[in-house]
Amino acid sequence: MCVTINKQSEISVFSNFIIFVCTFDVFEEGRHIYTFENRCLQNPGLVLGDDTVKIILNTKGTMDDVTPGLKRLLDYIDSSEPEDDYTRELEREVESVKKDDKWRVSYMTLQMRYQEKYEEGEYNEKCKSAIRMLQDGELSYEKIAAYSGLTLEQVLEIKENSGSYNG
16 A cells, blocks of 8 residues: 655655555564665765655564554554554554545546556557567567567567568
8 A cells, every 4th residue: 555645844845755554564673664765776865855755563562662642543444453442443444445446436537547557557568578679680470479468469569660670
């Protein structure tokens, strides 16, 4: 799960928070929270200054490094068992949204768009790979199709459109 939050500070500079909630410990240090800022690798004292903070929350943390309220929220996310008024209210809201047909249709539409964008990007990468193989001129159309994950027909269409096959 990824949430991006924009918060305007007192000096009119926007801070961007990207929060990941993980049900596993990404870095295996037992922390509930890992916070990162953009810093130069060659000079860690040099901060990029884009005010972007990345926070990774871990439901499996073992340290005493977050507030009790955040700990209960992480426990709720991990187990789906509310333990206080806040997580009980969150549970009620989640159940309410699940029953809202209009929201579900909007969510499914959004998911379909994300899937389409992903597949489009994947297809574009396969095409770029096929074009490079066609430009190399060493492989048959069949091998290009097999190696790129495209069909033979798609490879032939790319060849027709690019006109860059020497073989």
